[in-house]
Amino acid sequence: MTILSPHRALFDMPRDTCYLNAAYMTPLTKAQVKAGHASLELSSHPWDMGAEDFFTDTERTRSLAAEVLGVTADDLAFVPAASYGTATAAKNLPYEKGQAVLVLEEQFPSNVYEWQALVERKGGDIITVPTPDDDDWTAGVLEALEAHGDRIAIAALPNVYWSSGARLDLVTISARCKAIGAALVLDLSQSLGAMPTDLKAIDPDFAVAAGYKWMFAPYGLSVMYVAPRWHNGAGLEQHWITRKNSEDFRGLVNYVREFQPGARRFDMGERSQMVLMPIWAEGLRQLAEWKVHNIAATLEALNGRLADVVGNAGFTCVDTTKRAPHILGIKVGDKAAEVGALLKHNKISASFRGNMLRLAPHMWVDEEDEARFAEVF
Numbered sequence: 001m002t003i004l005s006p007h008r009a010l011f012d013m014p015r016d017t018c019y020l021n022a023a024y025m026t027p028l029t030k031a032q033v034k035a036g037h038a039s040l041e042l043s044s045h046p047w048d049m050g051a052e053d054f055f056t057d058t059e060r061t062r063s064l065a066a067e068v069l070g071v072t073a074d075d076l077a078f079v080p081a082a083s084y085g086t087a088t089a090a091k092n093l094p095y096e097k098g099q100a101v102l103v104l105e106e107q108f109p110s111n112v113y114e115w116q117a118l119v120e121r122k123g124g125d126i127i128t129v130p131t132p133d134d135d136d137w138t139a140g141v142l143e144a145l146e147a148h149g150d151r152i153a154i155a156a157l158p159n160v161y162w163s164s165g166a167r168l169d170l171v172t173i174s175a176r177c178k179a180i181g182a183a184l185v186l187d188l189s190q191s192l193g194a195m196p197t198d199l200k201a202i203d204p205d206f207a208v209a210a211g212y213k214w215m216f217a218p219y220g221l222s223v224m225y226v227a228p229r230w231h232n233g234a235g236l237e238q239h240w241i242t243r244k245n246s247e248d249f250r251g252l253v254n255y256v257r258e259f260q261p262g263a264r265r266f267d268m269g270e271r272s273q274m275v276l277m278p279i280w281a282e283g284l285r286q287l288a289e290w291k292v293h294n295i296a297a298t299l300e301a302l303n304g305r306l307a308d309v310v311g312n313a314g315f316t317c318v319d320t321t322k323r324a325p326h327i328l329g330i331k332v333g334d335k336a337a338e339v340g341a342l343l344k345h346n347k348i349s350a351s352f353r354g355n356m357l358r359l360a361p362h363m364w365v366d367e368e369d370e371a372r373f374a375e376v377f
């Protein structure tokens with residue numbers, strides 16, 4: 001594991017901006033913007049585009065995403081949003097009338113509304129794990145799995161709680177889900193790309209991550225992991241490009257039942273995304289160069305220093321034993337408005353979620369940013 005030095009020069013970031021908000025959206029790197037200019041050029045000359053342009057960048061990006069996530073490209077599908085992934089999972093997973101879906105209290109809505117719709121449509125209910133006082137969500141999830149047993153058809157959970165950065169132990173939770181026959185659907189939008197996550201060990205049924213945060217995608221591209229046991233499932237759409245032999249544009253109306261291999265059948269319509277896909281490929285190349293475990297180690301050390309600063313100012317953070325490396329949740333309570341005004345005045349960008357101030361730095365944060373943060377606090 002290596003602690004990386006800051007890479008501020010890779011980003012177009014004004015010196016007086018202190019951006020601690022990767023959990024909201026990561027900025028594109030300058031190299032990504034350059035890749036975007038080239039892809040716009042190509043789209044302005046479609047006569048220079050061949051059938052291969054519908055496939056080459058998509059498959060290059062799929063392989064890069066697989067490298068970053070430690071899975072095989074065959075296990076990944078391109079989706080436009082986390083909500084599309086949860087909708088795909090809901091379409092495929094078994095659910096009997098009277099069963100339930102397990103979620104966390106105030107979990108991000110893209111992993112809630114779909115399940116509310118499912119239990120309303122089929123009959124059943126949502127079981128909600130209450131917010132723990134000590135940020136230990138894992139204990140609450142295990143308790144709920146124990147209490148409700150096989151009534152739970154699906155546990156729909158995150159890896160990292162979006163507003164506080166508290167971590168869940170998904171390997172343990174997954175083992176418990178399997179023991180009671182519950183499927184596991186994950187929203188990993190606040191962890192993939194920044195925190196090593198062993199998808200093979202967790203073995204979820206479906207896992208999705210909005211790309212525009214820690215995965216360095218341009219807004220509108222996201223990734224979904226599909227366990228091999230679901231590779232014969234049904235995508236949300238019946239899209240031509242996901243079918244076998246779709247490379248042969250002349251033969252597209254020779255309708256076929258077979259699909260492209262692996263999880264490609266779950267790709268969204270128009271998944272080639274010739275403008276956006278090369279931008280994401282460059283973002284993933286950068287992530288692969290940094291490596292997720294180095295990013296995690298670097299951000300953990302950085303957040304540790306920020307936690308010391310806010311601790312000295314009298315605030316409490318999510319405990320080191322419970323928090324993810326890359327997000328620092330600070331309990332600001334009724335001081336939220338005051339702290340918010342101070343940060344804004346000093347051009348420090350971070351998010352407030354509930355009673356939490358959520359800091360989410362990344363590789364652009366350097367000593368000058370840290371010094372300003374310390375001075376303001």
Ligand SMILES: Cc1ncc(COP(=O)(O)O)c(C=O)c1O
Pocket residue numbers: 023024080081082083084108110158162187189190210222
């Ligand atoms: C945990 C989590 N999931 C998903 C999203 C985005 O969802 P979607 O891609 O469905 O817009 C966010 C955005 O903040 C998030 O924090």
